[in-house]
Amino acid sequence: MNDPAPAPTPAPRRRARVRAPELIGKGGWLNTGGNDLTLADLRGRITILDFWTFCCINCLHVLDELRELEEKHRDTTVIIGVHSPKFVHEAEHQAVADAVERYEVHHPVLDDPELATWKQYAVRAWPTLVVIDPEGYVVAQHAGEGHAHAIERLVEQLEIEHEAKGTLRRGGGPYVAPEPVATDLRFPGKAVRLPSGRLLVSDSTRHQLVELEADGETVVRRIGDGDFREPQGLALLPSGKVIVADTVNHALRTFDPGTGAIERVAGTGRQWWQGSPTSGPALEVDLSSPWDVAWWQGKVWIAMAGVHQLWTYDPETGTVEVAAGTTNEGLVDGPAAEAWFAQPSGLAATEDRLWIADSETSALRWIGTDGVVRTAVGSGLFDFGHRDGEAGQALLQHPLGVTALPDGSVAVSDTYNHALRRYDPATETVTTLATDLREPSGAVLDGDEIVVVESARHRLTRLRLPEEAVRVEAVAHHTQRAATEVAPGTLRLDVVFQAPEGQKLDTRYGPSTRLLVSSTPPELLAAGEGAGTDLFRELELNPAVTEGVLHVSAMAASCDDDPANEYPACHVHQQDWGVPVRVTPDGVARLPLVLAGMDDV
Numbered sequence: 001m002n003d004p005a006p007a008p009t010p011a012p013r014r015r016a017r018v019r020a021p022e023l024i025g026k027g028g029w030l031n032t033g034g035n036d037l038t039l040a041d042l043r044g045r046i047t048i049l050d051f052w053t054f055c056c057i058n059c060l061h062v063l064d065e066l067r068e069l070e071e072k073h074r075d076t077t078v079i080i081g082v083h084s085p086k087f088v089h090e091a092e093h094q095a096v097a098d099a100v101e102r103y104e105v106h107h108p109v110l111d112d113p114e115l116a117t118w119k120q121y122a123v124r125a126w127p128t129l130v131v132i133d134p135e136g137y138v139v140a141q142h143a144g145e146g147h148a149h150a151i152e153r154l155v156e157q158l159e160i161e162h163e164a165k166g167t168l169r170r171g172g173g174p175y176v177a178p179e180p181v182a183t184d185l186r187f188p189g190k191a192v193r194l195p196s197g198r199l200l201v202s203d204s205t206r207h208q209l210v211e212l213e214a215d216g217e218t219v220v221r222r223i224g225d226g227d228f229r230e231p232q233g234l235a236l237l238p239s240g241k242v243i244v245a246d247t248v249n250h251a252l253r254t255f256d257p258g259t260g261a262i263e264r265v266a267g268t269g270r271q272w273w274q275g276s277p278t279s280g281p282a283l284e285v286d287l288s289s290p291w292d293v294a295w296w297q298g299k300v301w302i303a304m305a306g307v308h309q310l311w312t313y314d315p316e317t318g319t320v321e322v323a324a325g326t327t328n329e330g331l332v333d334g335p336a337a338e339a340w341f342a343q344p345s346g347l348a349a350t351e352d353r354l355w356i357a358d359s360e361t362s363a364l365r366w367i368g369t370d371g372v373v374r375t376a377v378g379s380g381l382f383d384f385g386h387r388d389g390e391a392g393q394a395l396l397q398h399p400l401g402v403t404a405l406p407d408g409s410v411a412v413s414d415t416y417n418h419a420l421r422r423y424d425p426a427t428e429t430v431t432t433l434a435t436d437l438r439e440p441s442g443a444v445l446d447g448d449e450i451v452v453v454e455s456a457r458h459r460l461t462r463l464r465l466p467e468e469a470v471r472v473e474a475v476a477h478h479t480q481r482a483a484t485e486v487a488p489g490t491l492r493l494d495v496v497f498q499a500p501e502g503q504k505l506d507t508r509y510g511p512s513t514r515l516l517v518s519s520t521p522p523e524l525l526a527a528g529e530g531a532g533t534d535l536f537r538e539l540e541l542n543p544a545v546t547e548g549v550l551h552v553s554a555m556a557a558s559c560d561d562d563p564a565n566e567y568p569a570c571h572v573h574q575q576d577w578g579v580p581v582r583v584t585p586d587g588v589a590r591l592p593l594v595l596a597g598m599d600d601v
Helices: 058-073 093-102 116-120 148-165
Strands: 028-030 047-054 075-083 109-111 126-132 135-145 189-194 199-203 207-214 219-223 235-236 243-248 251-255 262-264 279-280 290-296 299-304 311-315 319-324 344-349 354-357 363-368 372-377 383-388 401-404 411-412 418-423 429-434 440-446 449-454 457-462 475-478 484-486 489-499 504-505 515-521 525-527 528-531 536-541 547-560 570-583 589-597
Touching: 028 093, 047 058, 047 116, 047 148, 058 075, 058 148, 075 093, 093 109, 126 148, 135 148, 135 457, 148 570, 189 235, 189 440, 189 449, 199 235, 199 243, 235 290, 243 290, 243 299, 251 290, 290 354, 299 344, 299 354, 354 401, 354 411, 401 440, 401 489, 411 440, 411 449, 418 440, 489 515, 515 525, 515 536, 547 589, 570 589
Parallel strands: 047 075, 075 109, 290 344, 344 401, 484 570, 489 589
Antiparallel strands: 028 109, 047 126, 126 135, 135 589, 189 199, 199 207, 207 219, 235 243, 243 251, 251 262, 279 319, 290 299, 299 311, 311 319, 344 354, 354 363, 363 372, 383 475, 401 411, 411 418, 418 429, 440 449, 449 457, 489 536, 504 547, 515 528, 515 547, 525 536, 547 570
């Protein structure tokens, strides 16, 4: 049992003087007009490095969190995206360039396919934000979401401090906008066939829906002018309306093809955070990046990518509730309330199963009418590839879509393999239906053909379902991230959290911190797993297990430190880490994970 936690100490006001390492990446720079940047070019500006990868929903949340700060402090502050890939596909330069446009990144981005700058800054998780002062010193590091307010306070302090010292340089930044490209669709997400035979597509980057003729090319009309933000999933309701996953607005809307009416039916527009309600009137409960929707068992099922869960929306009662998942990220089967998902992004319903494309675990999973979650293909967060055959050894790479086929099998939009795959539950085998697609993100049946959303080619592609599978050379991959070498026996886990300037931990209603630890395989930990309120833990490693992954989830809530304010502004900081570890005699006995601040030990 842990000793009682000492009272939290205020964050030190004197910042450590750590020189920022140079920015290096073999992929080069984007959004700079062809110029390479160095830290010397940024001297005199406050620089925020955003370590991200485009598969990561938390990274996409942070991009949105930073937009207001980026605009407000544009004359003093430069945000630099450092793209650090998890999947093999994300190491392709064109894929990074596509993602920069897709997610409207309006600052320079360093493409670092070999994780060189990631290693220089000792980053352990996506997303991580590092703040560098105008003299080139690292002054803060933050992992996860919810830090924009803290970073803005720090930026304001640095502006005052360096204005007084004469070391602040104001003016335009190095961002150069790329030339726009004219296409009817721009990074479409999902599609649905309307009763008229036409196709409705979520045109994600243009924040609209597009209705196309049955040929999948002729535009009938564009739908939504300011209604949607990066819409994704679409599903036809029994009423004839279409339910839309309005992803970045954290909402569900309906679209009536007959009248053209658009109505918000679920979500508040705010992102769900730990501690928020998980059920209730649909328009009063926050959602988090709903990515796909499906009609099953009399309700709308929602792939809630932002919190690694499945939710349901009941149009009859106008309510939402959690249906499966704990918010912990990983691959754990079992009863719905105990299962773990990792960014579920695609759904397809049959009579007795709801199929799930669980993207971050590169898995195809399903939930049955018995309420139990099972995995058909996939093994975890760090293994992926393109391998057909028996499902237990087959590999996918970040699939975003799944489509039920007439024979009882399912087609998987295997996004980062640029392929359409097929899983047959009768034989429990995986085959490849088509290759040479470009980031397929969904597909819809149309007669004896299947219409694939080729997101990165900005089009729909019609394929006849083949009689025979395509032969593909098998490849298997493991994440590039180097394992942390840890000593056998006791490992001290420290989650470093320093409340922002002018704030303190919110202890009005009890502990405001939460730490959850588990491992893959579970046998890696002999002791120390489970939940608690201290941000440190003594872990006992099993001497019989020499490698695995530690799963760490941490949360802290801080509020304005002003006794005169009866209703102080409060903020939640949270992050999930998956830390590959290898047990070696010369390994470390302490594992620090920075949630916010600097590790001074």
